[in-house]
Amino acid sequence: GPELGITQPGMTIVCGDSHTATHGAFGSIAFGIGTSEVEMVLSTQCLLQNKPKTMLIEINGELSEGVYSKDIILYIISKITASGGTGYFVEYSGSAIRSLSMESRMTICNMSIEMGARGGMIAPDDVTFEYLKGKKFSPKEEKFEIEVEKWRNLRSDKDAEYDKVIKFDAKDIEPMITYGTNPGMGIKIKDPIPDKAINTSDESFIKSLNYMNLKSGERLVDKKIDYVFIGSCTNSRIEDLRIASNIINGKKKSDHVNAWVIPGSKSVEKIAIEEGLDIIFRNAGFDFRQPGCSACLAMNEDKIPKGKYCVSTSNRNFEGRQGPGSRTFLASPATAALSAVKGYVTDIRDNN
Numbered sequence: 240g241p242e243l244g245i246t247q248p249g250m251t252i253v254c255g256d257s258h259t260a261t262h263g264a265f266g267s268i269a270f271g272i273g274t275s276e277v278e279m280v281l282s283t284q285c286l287l288q289n290k291p292k293t294m295l296i297e298i299n300g301e302l303s304e305g306v307y308s309k310d311i312i313l314y315i316i317s318k319i320t321a322s323g324g325t326g327y328f329v330e331y332s333g334s335a336i337r338s339l340s341m342e343s344r345m346t347i348c349n350m351s352i353e354m355g356a357r358g359g360m361i362a363p364d365d366v367t368f369e370y371l372k373g374k375k376f377s378p379k380e381e382k383f384e385i386e387v388e389k390w391r392n393l394r395s396d397k398d399a400e401y402d403k404v405i406k407f408d409a410k411d412i413e414p415m416i417t418y419g420t421n422p423g424m425g426i427k428i429k430d431p432i433p434d435k436a437i438n439t440s441d442e443s444f445i446k447s448l449n450y451m452n453l454k455s456g457e458r459l460v461d462k463k464i465d466y467v468f469i470g471s472c473t474n475s476r477i478e479d480l481r482i483a484s485n486i487i488n489g490k491k492k493s494d495h496v497n498a499w500v501i502p503g504s505k506s507v508e509k510i511a512i513e514e515g516l517d518i519i520f521r522n523a524g525f526d527f528r529q530p531g532c533s534a535c536l537a538m539n540e541d542k543i544p545k546g547k548y549c550v551s552t553s554n555r556n557f558e559g560r561q562g563p564g565s566r567t568f569l570a571s572p573a574t575a576a577l578s579a580v581k582g583y584v585t586d587i588r589d590n591n
Contacts, residue, residue: 240262241261241262241265241341241370242374242506242507243376244371244375244376244377246269247265247267248267248390249266249393250265250268251267251268252268252269253269253271253276253277253280254277255272255277256271257271257352258349258472258473259271259358260349260351260352260358261345261348261349261472262348263348264341264345264348265341265363266360266361266367266394268358270357270358271352291326292326292327292403293327293328294328294329294356294405295332296405296406297331297336297407298311298336298406298412299334299408299409300334300408300409300410301335301338302335302338305413305573305587307346307482307572307573308342308343308344309415309473309552309571309572310412310414311412312346312347312351312353313350313422313569314407314415314427315354315405315407316425317424318407319354319423320354320437320438321355321421321422322355322423323354323355324351324356325355326355327356327403328356328358328360329351329354329359330360330361330362330395330401331344331359331360332361332362333409336361337364340366340370341366341370342476342477343478344366345476346473346474348361350422352554353422353555354422362393362394362395363390368387413427414570414571414588415427415570415571416459416550416569416570416584417567417568418448418459418568419451420450420451421447421557422556422569423436424447424556425569426459428574428584428586429460431457431458432454433455450566451566452546459568459584462548463495463548464496464549464550464582465544465549466497466498466534466549466551467497467499467575467578467579468499468533468534469500469572470500470535471501471503471532471533471551471552472535472554473553473554474552474553475501475502475507475530476503477507477511479552480502480507480516481514481516482572482576483573483575486577486587486590487519487523487576487577488523490580491523491524492525492580493579493583495582496578496579496582497526498524498525499528499533499534499541500520500525501528501529501533501541504530505530507530511527523579528541534549534551534553534561535551535554535560535561536553536555536561537560537561537562537563537565542563542565543561543566544562544564545562545565546564546565546566548566548567549561549567550568550570550574550578551567551568552569552571552572552575553569555567555569556568568584570584571587574586574587
């Protein structure tokens with residue numbers, strides 16, 4: 240939708256997939272619905288909903304080296320937990336958010352669901368308008384300028400009141416990685432695994448670490464891995480593939496690592512091939528596959544085997560999410576790409 244200019248500010252967009260929240264990056268109201276609700280939308284163009292509470296997450300300051308949008312959202316979820324957004328619709332704001340590309344904003348809104356929120360959104364601005372300009376289904380010429388003037392009004396009032404406001408400083412965010420079996424169990428990549436997770440019972444925490452075969456106090460940096468998955472609706476846009484290919488260009492993946500790259504759409508695949516990114520990946524020993532969900536949720540035969548560790552750019556690290564008994568570390572495309580080359584979990588800031 241965004242790549243074609245179908246997604247535009249002010250729209251209400253629903254789909255039978257929770258990660259429909261991705262479209263909120265354009266200042267639209269977007270959320271996932273159930274199959275029976277899809278039927279209601281198709282038949283009536285209407286949907287009965289309970290009004291969610293409102294939450295503002297504001298991040299100001301300049302992002303540090305090696306920090307990407309995936310790190311931002313994993314940091315937020317690690318602080319407010321995987322259920323911290325339950326009952327809310329989230330707006331993201333602040334100078335750090337405004338500095339992001341549209342593709343990075345989509346990553347953040349996409350994973351609003353992983354904190355339990357109904358959806359996430361970012362007010363449209365010049366970055367949004369520039370992205371939409373010239374897209375196949377975007378308004379054309381004079382009509383585009385007319386629409387932009389309307390879209391500029393789609394932002395919260397300065398004196399708007401929210402049910403909850405959370406503020407973070409961008410300088411506190413570092414490259415992130417998860418260690419457990421829900422997206423809230425995340426740490427800065429060089430930090431040790433904690434003794435317990437926020438809002439998680441001791442029994443659940445121990446069960447999670449046992450599943451991952453990890454221990455409190457252990458560090459994930461230098462942890463040997465078996466698979467790398469660069470894909471999913473969270474991180475398989477052309478920007479993500481460019482970041483990953485730039486890191487591995489001229490290098491080879493580690494012999495013991497299976498590395499998969501799955502473009503997020505046919506248009507992403509087309510651009511990647513036109514730019515020669517597929518050749519860079521293949522020369523590095525990566526398997527450049529056709530677009531689809533793939534190992535994000537173990538679709539088709541794309542599964543991570545039991546007991547194997549995978550650094551994944553997807554959105555969920557639940558038990559069995561990438562295959563029965565699979566063990567998932569969620570991270571950014573940059574972290575995933577460099578980890579594939581090194582053969583173990585690697586801090587992108589140590590790339591040399």
